[in-house]
Amino acid sequence: MGRVGTRMLIVEDDDRVRTSLRLALEDEGYAVDEAASGEAAVEALARHGEPDLMMVDLMLGGMDGFTCIRTVRLHSNVPIIVVSAKVDTHDVVAALEAGADDYVTKPFEIKEITARLRALRRRATVAAPADTAPQEQVLQSGERPLVLSAGAGTVRRGDEEIHLTLTEFRLLCELAENPGRVLSRTALLDRVWDRGYFGDERIVDVHVRRLRTKIERDPSAPAVVITVRGLGYRLDVA
Amino acid sequence: MLSFAAGAAIVSLVLTVSVFTISRGYLLGQRERSAQRLADADADFVASRLAVPGMTPAAALSAVDPPADTILLLDWRGGWTSSDPAVPARAPSEHLAESPREGAPTRPTTIRNQPYLVTAMPLDGGTLYEFAPIVELRDTLRVLRTVLVISGLAATLGGALLGLWASGRVLRPLRSLAGTAASIAGGNLDSRLPEQGDRDLRPILSSFNTMVDSLQRRIERERRFVGDVTHELRTPLTTLVTSVGLLGKHAEEMPERPRTALRLVEGELAHLRGMVEDLLTLARTEAGLHHDDEAPVSTRDLLAHVLGERAAPVLDADGDGRVRGHKLALIRAFTNLVDNAEQHGGGVTGVELSTSADSVVVAVDDAGPGVPEGERERIFERFATGRAARGSTSGNGLGLALVAEAVRANGGTVECVTAPGGGARFVVRLPRDHGEGDGAVAASAAEPQT
Numbered sequence: 245m246g247r248v249g250t251r252m253l254i255v256e257d258d259d260r261v262r263t264s265l266r267l268a269l270e271d272e273g274y275a276v277d278e279a280a281s282g283e284a285a286v287e288a289l290a291r292h293g294e295p296d297l298m299m300v301d302l303m304l305g306g307m308d309g310f311t312c313i314r315t316v317r318l319h320s321n322v323p324i325i326v327v328s329a330k331v332d333t334h335d336v337v338a339a340l341e342a343g344a345d346d347y348v349t350k351p352f353e354i355k356e357i358t359a360r361l362r363a364l365r366r367r368a369t370v371a372a373p374a375d376t377a378p379q380e381q382v383l384q385s386g387e388r389p390l391v392l393s394a395g396a397g398t399v400r401r402g403d404e405e406i407h408l409t410l411t412e413f414r415l416l417c418e419l420a421e422n423p424g425r426v427l428s429r430t431a432l433l434d435r436v437w438d439r440g441y442f443g444d445e446r447i448v449d450v451h452v453r454r455l456r457t458k459i460e461r462d463p464s465a466p467a468v469v470i471t472v473r474g475l476g477y478r479l480d481v482a
Numbered sequence: 483m484l485s486f487a488a489g490a491a492i493v494s495l496v497l498t499v500s501v502f503t504i505s506r507g508y509l510l511g512q513r514e515r516s517a518q519r520l521a522d523a524d525a526d527f528v529a530s531r532l533a534v535p536g537m538t539p540a541a542a543l544s545a546v547d548p549p550a551d552t553i554l555l556l557d558w559r560g561g562w563t564s565s566d567p568a569v570p571a572r573a574p575s576e577h578l579a580e581s582p583r584e585g586a587p588t589r590p591t592t593i594r595n596q597p598y599l600v601t602a603m604p605l606d607g608g609t610l611y612e613f614a615p616i617v618e619l620r621d622t623l624r625v626l627r628t629v630l631v632i633s634g635l636a637a638t639l640g641g642a643l644l645g646l647w648a649s650g651r652v653l654r655p656l657r658s659l660a661g662t663a664a665s666i667a668g669g670n671l672d673s674r675l676p677e678q679g680d681r682d683l684r685p686i687l688s689s690f691n692t693m694v695d696s697l698q699r700r701i702e703r704e705r706r707f708v709g710d711v712t713h714e715l716r717t718p719l720t721t722l723v724t725s726v727g728l729l730g731k732h733a734e735e736m737p738e739r740p741r742t743a744l745r746l747v748e749g750e751l752a753h754l755r756g757m758v759e760d761l762l763t764l765a766r767t768e769a770g771l772h773h774d775d776e777a778p779v780s781t782r783d784l785l786a787h788v789l790g791e792r793a794a795p796v797l798d799a800d801g802d803g804r805v806r807g808h809k810l811a812l813i814r815a816f817t818n819l820v821d822n823a824e825q826h827g828g829g830v831t832g833v834e835l836s837t838s839a840d841s842v843v844v845a846v847d848d849a850g851p852g853v854p855e856g857e858r859e860r861i862f863e864r865f866a867t868g869r870a871a872r873g874s875t876s877g878n879g880l881g882l883a884l885v886a887e888a889v890r891a892n893g894g895t896v897e898c899v900t901a902p903g904g905g906a907r908f909v910v911r912l913p914r915d916h917g918e919g920d921g922a923v924a925a926s927a928a929e930p931q932t
Contacts, residue, residue, distance in 0.1 A: 258717055264724040271728055329716035331766075333774075351719040351755060354727045441787040442813060446774060474778060 250365060253277045253295040255285040255312060256327070257304045261350075265299070268354040274361075282307030286315050294322050297361055302328040302339060310342045317343035321409045323364035327357070333446070340450035345411040346437060347447075363438035364410070381420055383459075384468055384482050390459060392420050399459065411436065412455045415448075419469060419479035428476035452477055486648070490641020494634035502630055506623055510616075517599045517614035524548060525603030525610045532558065532605070539563040551615040553593070558608035569593065590616065655683045659690065671698040705765050712762035719755055726751055753878060760880035764864070767811060767887040778915050779809045781842050782835055788816045789833060792824075799835040803842040806915040807892035815888035815896075816844070818881040819908050823848035827906055837914060841894075844910045847901035858898040862886040885910075 252274045256262040259280070266276045277295065279285035282304050289295075298316065302309035313324055326339045326347040336347055346360050384390035388402030394417050399406045408416065418435050419427060427435075429445040437447060452471075456463045470478045524546050531542035539558045543565045548554060554565035591600050591613075597620050598613040658675060665673040674694060675687045726748055733741050781803030789797055805812075823830045827848025834845040853861060865879035885908075889896045894912035901907035 258721075260721045261717060261724075264721045264728070268724045268728045271731065329713055329720075331762075350716045351723040354724055441783075442810075444774060444810070445777075 282312030486645020487642035494637035521601035553613040555611040
């Protein structure tokens with residue numbers, strides 16, 4: 245499973261919730277660090293380096309979860325899963341836009357969270373099968389071409405490397421594996437997030453939006469990742 | 483409205499009949515008098531001509547210059563003479579049912595389908611019959627009758643329209659009151675009566691609106707309370723679920739008695755969690771908050787996924803059943819219906835999807851004893867499963883309330899009837915999506931905005 249020894253940082257201000265999560269996750273084989281506030285989390289990252297996974301509550305005293313995620317994202321692509329009692333649309337979307345990779349609402353079974361975490365870890369370890377995917381795939385030619393190296397885990401625009409989170413990268417790889425073919429939101433949810441029909445399609449939409457702001461020449465007029473009305477998304481190689 | 487039309491019809495009928503009768507009598511009388519006068523004059527003239535020696539009756543008649551179409555018949559000394567060659571000189575009794583009384587007022591008859599007034603004038607040695615045409619009078623009366631009938635009909639129609647307008651005007655405030663009350667009863671608490679209108683009605687309107695305002699505030703306070711409480715419950719529940727889950731994993735390491743106690747805790751925790759989840763979802767659905775945007779949804783796919791996790795699902799689908807709605811809420815609604823059938827109805831016996839012109843209909847049948855007539859509305863209320871049922875089943879009394887709310891939030895209805903097999907049948911009707919092709923509207927709504 246590769247999860248033994250996975251370092252995990254829980255950012256949660258409620259002591260009992262945090263402790264119970266630590267106990268349960270340690271029981272599953274994770275090495276768990278705790279942070280009781282957003283500030284403490286940012287400090288822990290600075291002091292101990294990046295963990296393999298982060299679990300962030302949205303309602304924190306002081307720095308809130310959204311700010312915490314944005315701050316972490318300034319320097320790090322660590323997979324972040326949001327855990328929150330908030331289920332309102334704007335909270336979920338705001339958390340995803342801040343840079344979270346996935347979310348789970350409280351309360352949850354520990355196996356729900358480990359499934360999410362496994363999917364996140366899988367994204368972190370396997371970007372795309374290096375032997376089948378072409379070493380370099382030109383997604384958009386012309387001056388300063390957009391080049392995806394699935395094996396190396398990089399995307400470049402001209403000479404400049406674009407920093408994508410692991411989820412964004414995985415999403416791009418899934419789309420690039422099937423250029424010109426429409427992938428439904430459900431299919432993408434399934435392939436990238438390990439969620440199927442019952443998942444929340446907004447996760448896909450927000451991630452596509454984030455991906456576009458990073459890779460498109462003009463994010464308001466996307467030319468690489470195209471929305472196909474009512475069906476899903478398609479990557480056009482041009 | 484009908485009474486207006488009937489009133490107008492009666493009034494115009496009475497008017498028509500009396501106007502026609504009076505006019506006819508008057509015109510006929512006038513004509514009779516003029517015919518009488520003319521006959522008097524003609525009789526005098528003919529008598530004077532006949533007095534001339536050697537004058538034949540024909541010469542005497544032709545000397546008369548009667549108005550056009552007037553016919554004179556002379557019965558003189560046993561011989562008949564006609565002024566009109568086309569009319570054979572015969573006894574007028576052939577033209578009349580009975581002979582006219584001499585010198586008496588004229589009476590109507592017809593010759594060659596033309597109406598005439600006949601006046602018999604006694605002469606010395608015979609009788610002069612004068613036939614005065616009344617075809618113009620008849621035509622006039624015909625026109626008059628037509629005009630009266632048409633205006634009578636017009637008056638009736640006008641009366642009906644006036645009645646419609648007047649009753650509409652009088653009833654409009656009441657109709658709008660009834661409509662608004664129905665809309666509020668249907669859950670649309672933002673409905674209010676428009677403030678303008680009749681001065682007499684204004685106090686009623688404003689007190690009605692004030693009542694709805696306070697009702698809405700109370701309901702919203704209650705909803706917020708439920709939402710807040712449920713939200714606050716999520717945090718301790720997280721600790722409980724996580725910790726009990728950890729204990730459960732290690733239950734085998736425990737002595738038997740604590741392990742049994744742990745199983746009880748696990749069961750009740752699952753119940754509590756389901757209830758909190760359902761309450762929160764209910765509060766959110768009622769408040770119109772959804773997890774996802776409205777989009778085209780294939781009811782067939784949705785049912786297939788909901789049933790996919792169950793044993794022996796029976797789905798009889800006719801078409802795709804495309805609706806516009808909140809997918810997650812619909813999943814919840816159908817999952818709850820199927821759960822309900824399994825917990826209270828002895829299992830699902832069939833799920834049928836059909837499509838009509840403007841709705842998609844899903845029927846979920848179960849194998850249970852059915853729901854009594856009187857209970858069929860009440861089962862959609864919260865905690866309506868009944869005390870007896872709750873102890874024995876895992877239902878939390880919110881499932882069907884959630885179904886009703888979720889279906890309503892998607893513009894549909896749900897009802898409980900009897901299944902062909904005798905069990906309960908829950909029928910969900912959702913408005914069919916006629917959107918262009920794959921639902922371009924939904925896609926553009928979901929189009930990320932950058």
